[in-house]
Amino acid sequence: METTGASHLLRYRKLEGFFSPSTSEDIGAPSKVAVREEVGRQADMFLGDDGWVSIVISWLKIIVCFMTMMVTTIIWALIMLVLIPWPYERVRQGNVYGHVTGRLLIWILGNPVKIEGSEFADERAIYISNHASPVDVCLIMWLTPTGTVGIAKKEIIWYPLFGQLYVLANHLRIDRSNPTAAIKSMKEAACAVVKNKLSLVIFPEGTRSKNGRLLPFKKGFVHLALQTRLPIVPMVLTGTHRAWTKGSLHVRSTPLTVKYLPPIKTDEWVADKIDDYVKLVHDLYIRHLPESQRPLVAPDPSNKS
Numbered sequence: 001m002e003t004t005g006a007s008h009l010l011r012y013r014k015l016e017g018f019f020s021p022s023t024s025e026d027i028g029a030p031s032k033v034a035v036r037e038e039v040g041r042q043a044d045m046f047l048g049d050d051g052w053v054s055i056v057i058s059w060l061k062i063i064v065c066f067m068t069m070m071v072t073t074i075i076w077a078l079i080m081l082v083l084i085p086w087p088y089e090r091v092r093q094g095n096v097y098g099h100v101t102g103r104l105l106i107w108i109l110g111n112p113v114k115i116e117g118s119e120f121a122d123e124r125a126i127y128i129s130n131h132a133s134p135v136d137v138c139l140i141m142w143l144t145p146t147g148t149v150g151i152a153k154k155e156i157i158w159y160p161l162f163g164q165l166y167v168l169a170n171h172l173r174i175d176r177s178n179p180t181a182a183i184k185s186m187k188e189a190a191c192a193v194v195k196n197k198l199s200l201v202i203f204p205e206g207t208r209s210k211n212g213r214l215l216p217f218k219k220g221f222v223h224l225a226l227q228t229r230l231p232i233v234p235m236v237l238t239g240t241h242r243a244w245t246k247g248s249l250h251v252r253s254t255p256l257t258v259k260y261l262p263p264i265k266t267d268e269w270v271a272d273k274i275d276d277y278v279k280l281v282h283d284l285y286i287r288h289l290p291e292s293q294r295p296l297v298a299p300d301p302s303n304k305s
Contacts, residue, residue, distance in 0.1 A: 058251045065105050066161075072101045073161045080168045087170045088196045094169025095146040102142030110253040111135065111243050117260030121145065124199050125233040125263055128221050130285060131203040132212040132241035132293070135251075137162075139237060139258055140201060148199040151189055151220075153206075174220075176206070186220055190227035200224060204281070212241025214285055214295045222269075222277045231263035234281065236288045259288060 076097040083090045106113060115121075122145050129140060140150075150171040157163045157173070167173070172192075174185040193200055202224070205215040225232055236259040243254040261284065269277060286294050 054252075055250055058249060061109055061251055062249060065108050068104050068108060069101055069161050072097060072104070073165050077165060077168060080165070088192075088198070090168065090170045091149050091196075091198065092146050094165070094171060095144065095148055097165065097169070098141030098144070099146075102138045102140070105138040106135075106142060109135065109138075109243065109251055111239075112253075112255045113139070114255065114257045115143070115260075116257065117262070120233055120260040120262060123231060123233055123263055124197065125231045126221060126225055126228070127199065127201040127233050127235055128204045128281070129201070129235040130209070130214055130237055130289070130293070131205050131207070132209040132237075133244045133246065135240040135243045135256070136203075136208075136237055139240070139256070140235075143235070143258060144201050145199060147197070148201050149189070149193065151186075151200060151202045151224075182220075183223075186223055187227065190224055193224075193228050193230070200228070200230070208246045209241065210246050212293050214282070214289060214293060216295075217278050217282045219274055219278055221281075222274050225266040225277075226269055226271060226274075229267055231265050232281065233263050234261040234284060234288075235259070236261065236285060238290055238293060241293070261288065 076093060079093055080090050083093060121143065124147070127140075127144055127148065129136060150166065152166065152171070152173055154173040154175045157167050159166075172185065172189045175181045189200070192198065202221050204217040204221045206218045206220075207215070209215050221232065224230075237256070238259075239254050239256040242252060243256060244251045264281065264284075266277075
């Protein structure tokens with residue numbers, strides 16, 4: 001429609017020039033180059049990455065994702081209800097749900113995914129990941145091995161569909177506003193992991209980054225490593241902050257990369273070097289993230305949260 005309008009404008013100017021007594025252009029009239037630039041700008045507004053067409057497609061993708069999750073959640077909720085007497089079988093079925101649902105959601109969103117270091121993906125370990133987008137959750141659901149229990153903030157129960165199944169699948173929640181309760185929950189999680197030979201997955205930043213840049217790490221994953229003596233497998237996610245920005249309903253088919261780093265042994269870690277271990281792992285992420293996702297300012301090593 002914009003191109004047709006521009007054609008009318010150009011034709012009008014030609015007719016105006018034909019009937020005008022002067023052969024020179026009016027001083028205030030736009031040039032043909034200006035008209036073409038304006039048409040191009042308006043076309044970009046509708047068809048570009050942030051245009052209306054792209055936004056409508058984003059909304060449709062999100063609706064299809066929600067409907068897909070609703071179907072898979074209902075199916076696995078019924079399975080979980082049958083498995084109520086067996087809590088750790090529910091953990092494993094929760095992983096199967098994640099493998100199916102997470103993969104479907106990534107396919108619907110249309111993001112090509114490159115996976116590196118997959119030889120480290122089947123370890124019994126504490127899996128950690130940077131977190132900047134809802135897409136991260138889809139990837140973690142899909143790629144963490146069966147027998148992995150998640151640890152999330154207690155508010156996750158209010159997330160539609162996913163939150164309710166998360167609780168039903170016997171995954172763990174912590175109250176970040178109550179340090180005493182949080183420490184107790186971490187200890188219970190560590191005991192359950194050791195007793196039932198499970199793995200763990202956690203976002204060490206504790207929240208999503210608003211701009212994709214790496215945030216300081218909390219210490220919880222180190223405490224879990226000290227209590228379980230499991231190795232830590234870092235999962236470095238790149239591109240997800242562009243695929244779906246925090247607080248936005250605009251999704252993009254941006255290429256994503258998931259890179260598993262070699263396991264970090266924790267057998268000889270000691271409690272009086274917790275800050276050093278946090279910095280060690282955080283620095284590892286900084287080295288493997290692209291410049292656009294590295295922190296602008298180095299985190300304060302005295303962070304006590």
